Amino acid sequence: MESTSHRFKENAREGMANPSLQRAMENMRRGFPDKRLAAIGRLPEFDALRDRARDIKNHVLEHLDFYLEAWEAKVTAAGGHVHWCRDAEEARRTVLAICRRLEARTVTKGKSMIAEEIALNPFLEANGIEPIETDLGEYIIQIRNEPPSHIIAPAIHLTQDDIEKSFRASHRQLDPGRPLSEPHQLLDEARSLLRDKFIAADVGITGANFLIAETGSSVIVTNEGNGDLTQTLTKAHIVVTSLEKVVPTLEDAQTILRVLARSATGQDYSVYTTVSTGPRRPEDLDGPGEYHVVLLDNGRSRMLGTEFHDMLRCIRCGACMNHCPVYATVGGHAYGWVYPGPMGAVLTPSLIGVDEAGHLPNASTFCGKCESVCPMRIPLPRMMRHWREREFERHLSPAASRYGLGLWAFLAKRPRLYRLVNGLMARVLGLLGREHGGFRHLPLAGGWTGGRDMPAPEGEGFHQAWARKRRERTRAA
Amino acid sequence: MSARDDILGSVRRSLRRDRLSDEAQAALQRRIRAHERNIVPQRGSGSGAEIAARFIDEAKSVAVTVQPVASDAEVPDAIVRYLAQHNLPARVAMAPSAALEQIPWASRPTLEVRRGAARPDDQVSVTPAFAGIAETGTLMLTSGAETPTTLNLLPYDHVVVMRTSQIVGSYEDAWDLLRQSRSRADGLIDMPRTVNFITGPSRTGDIEQKILMGAHGPRRLHIVLIEDA
Numbered sequence: 001m002e003s004t005s006h007r008f009k010e011n012a013r014e015g016m017a018n019p020s021l022q023r024a025m026e027n028m029r030r031g032f033p034d035k036r037l038a039a040i041g042r043l044p045e046f047d048a049l050r051d052r053a054r055d056i057k058n059h060v061l062e063h064l065d066f067y068l069e070a071w072e073a074k075v076t077a078a079g080g081h082v083h084w085c086r087d088a089e090e091a092r093r094t095v096l097a098i099c100r101r102l103e104a105r106t107v108t109k110g111k112s113m114i115a116e117e118i119a120l121n122p123f124l125e126a127n128g129i130e131p132i133e134t135d136l137g138e139y140i141i142q143i144r145n146e147p148p149s150h151i152i153a154p155a156i157h158l159t160q161d162d163i164e165k166s167f168r169a170s171h172r173q174l175d176p177g178r179p180l181s182e183p184h185q186l187l188d189e190a191r192s193l194l195r196d197k198f199i200a201a202d203v204g205i206t207g208a209n210f211l212i213a214e215t216g217s218s219v220i221v222t223n224e225g226n227g228d229l230t231q232t233l234t235k236a237h238i239v240v241t242s243l244e245k246v247v248p249t250l251e252d253a254q255t256i257l258r259v260l261a262r263s264a265t266g267q268d269y270s271v272y273t274t275v276s277t278g279p280r281r282p283e284d285l286d287g288p289g290e291y292h293v294v295l296l297d298n299g300r301s302r303m304l305g306t307e308f309h310d311m312l313r314c315i316r317c318g319a320c321m322n323h324c325p326v327y328a329t330v331g332g333h334a335y336g337w338v339y340p341g342p343m344g345a346v347l348t349p350s351l352i353g354v355d356e357a358g359h360l361p362n363a364s365t366f367c368g369k370c371e372s373v374c375p376m377r378i379p380l381p382r383m384m385r386h387w388r389e390r391e392f393e394r395h396l397s398p399a400a401s402r403y404g405l406g407l408w409a410f411l412a413k414r415p416r417l418y419r420l421v422n423g424l425m426a427r428v429l430g431l432l433g434r435e436h437g438g439f440r441h442l443p444l445a446g447g448w449t450g451g452r453d454m455p456a457p458e459g460e461g462f463h464q465a466w467a468r469k470r471r472e473r474t475r476a477a
Numbered sequence: 478m479s480a481r482d483d484i485l486g487s488v489r490r491s492l493r494r495d496r497l498s499d500e501a502q503a504a505l506q507r508r509i510r511a512h513e514r515n516i517v518p519q520r521g522s523g524s525g526a527e528i529a530a531r532f533i534d535e536a537k538s539v540a541v542t543v544q545p546v547a548s549d550a551e552v553p554d555a556i557v558r559y560l561a562q563h564n565l566p567a568r569v570a571m572a573p574s575a576a577l578e579q580i581p582w583a584s585r586p587t588l589e590v591r592r593g594a595a596r597p598d599d600q601v602s603v604t605p606a607f608a609g610i611a612e613t614g615t616l617m618l619t620s621g622a623e624t625p626t627t628l629n630l631l632p633y634d635h636v637v638v639m640r641t642s643q644i645v646g647s648y649e650d651a652w653d654l655l656r657q658s659r660s661r662a663d664g665l666i667d668m669p670r671t672v673n674f675i676t677g678p679s680r681t682g683d684i685e686q687k688i689l690m691g692a693h694g695p696r697r698l699h700i701v702l703i704e705d706a
Contacts, residue, residue: 024685031686045518052515065488066497066505078668084481136692137683153683160685183684191693198693199597214509215668225630225679225694232626232671243484248505249512254648258518265682268535269613272694273674280670285573285594285625287670297484304491 001119001147003352005336008359012330021331024157028150032322035266036373042268046259053256054377057313060247061304067213067246068295074216078278080291088118091296095120095205095238098292099129102235104202110220110227111135112207113151113316114240114296116338117351120205131205132197134226136190143170149332151339152264152318157331160186194226204230204288208241209315210256211293214249217277218293221260221270228274236290237276243295244312250275256315259375264317299351307386311346313376320370320380326363335360342370346383354387358396361387422461430459510664514649521612521647525706528611532644535614536700539677540690543700552638553585555701560588560601563697565634570599574623577605577638594625595632602628602695603636608651609644609700613676616700617651620671629673635695642706648674 004011015021040046060067072082085091091114099107107124109115109131121131121142133142137155141148144166148154155163164180167189179185206227208218218239220227231237247253261267280287303312321327321341332340337357339347345360361384370380391397392405411418433439433456442449460468478486489495497505520531533543544555560567571577573592582590595602604624608617616637620626629635645651659667679694690696 027685043518043520045516048516049518056515062492063497063505064492065485066502068485068488070506070509084479084484086480086483090480134693135683136681140683153686155683156686163684183687184689186684187681187689187692191691194693195597214512215666217668223679224681224692226692228626228630228671228673229693232630243488248509250652251512251514251649254652255515257648267676268539269615269674269676271539271676271678271680273615273676275668275672275674277668277670281621283622284620284670285622286627287620295484297487301484301487301491304488305493306491 001116001122001338003337003348003356005348005352005357005360008334008336008363011334011336012363015331015334016329018331020159020162021157024159025328025331028153028156028322029328032264032266032319036263036319036322037266039262039266039268043258043262046262049255049258050375050377053259053315053375054313056247056252056255057244057376061244061309061312064243064246064301064304067248068243071211071213071216071246074213075278075291075293076216078216078291080216080278080293083292083294085294085296085298087298088296091118091240091294091298092120092123094294095240096124096127096129098236098238098290099124099203102202102290104129104235106130106132106197106201107203107205108132108134108198108201108230108234109138110204110206110222110230111138111154112205112240113148113338114207114242115205116148117242117298118240118296120240132194132201134194134198134230135222135224136187136226139190139194140166143167147333147338149340150318150321151316151341151343157333198229198233201230201234203236203238204232204234205238205240206231208239208245208293209260210253211241211246212248212250212253212275213246215275215277217250217275219253219257219273219275221257221273223265223267223271225272228272231274231276232287234288236292237279237288239276239291239293241293241295242300243297244300244314256375260315260317263319263373263375303350308346308350308383310378311343311350311383313378314343314347315376316343317375319373319375323369323373325365325367325369330363335363342380342384343378346378346380346387349387354391354394355396358387358391361385361391419461419463423464426457426461426464427459430457432456517647517649518612521610521650523611523646525641525644528646529641529644529706532609532611532614533702535611536609536677537614539614540680541614541677541698541700543702545702545704547704549580549703550584552580552701552703553582553588556603556636556638557585557588559636559699559701563634565601569601569603569636570595570628570632571602572604572624572628574605577603580638595627595630597631599628599632601634601636602632603638604628606637606639606643607672608654609639610648610651610674611644611646612648615648615674615676617655618673618675619655619669620673621669626671626673629675630694633691633695634697634699635678636699636701638701638703640703640705 681692
């Protein structure tokens with residue numbers, strides 16, 4: 001999809017001014033974190049499982065070439081096909097070629113972030129093939145012609161009223177007077193319309209949560225069952241996925257699955273965990289006639305061994321965004337590309353460049369909540385700092401903040417001068433701000449005070465306060 | 478250069494090494510073949526009676542209904558009662574499985590049983606399960622000539638007929654069972670095309686995070702549990 005990440009500030013402002021989005025975000029803030037805590041409370045081994053899950057992925061990344069080759073050999077032995085794709089363009093063309101060969105007119109899709117990353121839908125449409133999203137959230141945003149705003153809850157930015165309006169606008173073949181004010185009426189309408197699409201579709205596309213080297217299987221996790229109908233009722237099952245998804249064994253996948261749903265939705269386990277291996281067997285009564293895996297790199301292999309290596313452990317649970325104060329304030333669309341929230345702030349610059357997405361790693365309060373809830377223990381704040389450093393090195397940050405930092409560095413290298421200036425500033429600002437307790441505007445810091453107030457110092461700097469406390473303590477002793 | 482070579486080359490360049498030595502690869506192959514368990518939580522273990530009770534509790538907590546029966550002979554009655562209770566027609570699509578053929582369906586001649594894969598208009602399916610997993614009240618179902626996957630997904634009501642002796646503690650226990658029953662000459666597992674782990678009926682939270690049942694898969698999931706252990 002076309003990125004608007006460079007417009008993050010404008011996007012964020014629009015999000016904050018959108019009352020419907022703010023209502024939807026309030027729902028999220030109250031929902032996911034509580035459910036996650038309850039689920040973890042039921043599993044005393046949760047933290048030990050996180051450590052193990054992290055170690056498994058670290059082991060895989062160290063030996064990624066081996067595990068990919070081992071996995072590929074098993075896919076082939078089971079009668080499937082692996083298509084290696086360097087970038088989005090290769091991946092889109094590979095999917096199209098399979099659809100063309102099968103003379104596909106419609107494809108049903110289970111939720112896949114990789115399909116979003118390679119912008120598959122517009123490409124298929126431009127080539128005369130109709131893609132139909134079947135996850136309810138993805139279906140809703142497809143008929144609204146919007147990108148997902150969350151990696152596991154794509155329509156989380158919408159209220160029930162928004163969805164009703166979209167259904168009425170899109171499903172014009174149905175009675176305009178039909179009742180749609182209850183959530184289950186919306187669901188039933190989508191279910192019955194999509195049911196016909198499942199049956200009619202020629203090709204089914206899903207993502208993958210895991211690829212298993214031991215068996216050549218792909219694993220998907222859903223709650224609706226749409227990904228299963230997608231792959232079972234069509235002539236061919238195409239898995240669109242990326243290379244860091246491979247794990248050695250079924251047991252390794254199970255360990256990570258134990259932390260996935262609990263971190264994501266707060267369920268102990270998702271409703272459907274489906275392990276797919278090759279096409280249907282000759283004796284099977286149903287299932288797809290062909291099985292293809294479109295394996296995307298798109299810059300990931302180059303992240304190995306860099307300061308962003310750990311990001312490749314991500315299992316896309318969404319816990320970081322569910323707990324992020326910035327995400328909950330601006331909404332997922334503000335991030336401007338496929339991956340929002342803290343994981344997006346780290347991954348997006350890696351995939352589309354820091355020139356385009358440099359704002360994202362800056363959109364953080366560094367509260368550290370994302371790292372503390374990450375089931376794979378990914379040091380997200382540290383990696384956001386790395387992006388800020390790179391941005392600074394490449395002179396992408398604004399001139400004012402560069403001069404400011406330069407001035408600060410000049411003073412910081414001269415401790416006596418630093419203390420003098422710091423003490424003077426604290427005293428002057430403390431006096432000026434005494435009346436209101438803070439400043440709405442500060443000269444030279446308009447960007448900073450534009451979104452918050454600067455609290456007034458209490459009349460002394462850190463060094464003075466430290467010296468005074470020590471004096472007091474000595475006196476007391 | 479092929480995309481495959483390019484990508485593998487890029488992986489190795491980033492890891493600052495060549496292709497792994499034969500010994501290193503053999504060691505990793507051994508890790509795969511050993512498929513050792515990692516951490517199995519306490520809730521996935523216990524005596525037979527404990528894990529059976531936990532399986533039932535966990536399944537109920539995700540909106541599964543469970544009907545224990547004492548023998549095969551009671552199964553047709555239990556299913557007819559379930560259908561009547563939900564105002565469903567006395568007609569089911571059933572997996573053509575040996576485990577289900579043992580059941581004396583003829584004892585309830587009013588129950589119409591069609592054997593085969595699911596059709597779009599089927600309202601109720603009856604299938605066996607490969608195993609039940611106590612840890613999270615999860616069913617494990619495998620595809621095959623006797624067990625089409627569509628029966629697990631298309632109908633509104635999915636009725637599973639299984640035995641308490643099929644209940645295991647953890648996912649790893651369930652995989653071990655499958656490895657034993659489908660082990661190939663080379664010692665590796667002969668995977669079915671599809672293994673479904675199903676934990677409750679289909680649901681969605683995509684409308685304001687409100688949980689609604691029956692998103693695409695079954696709206697209700699009912700287990701008739703034959704007590705044989």
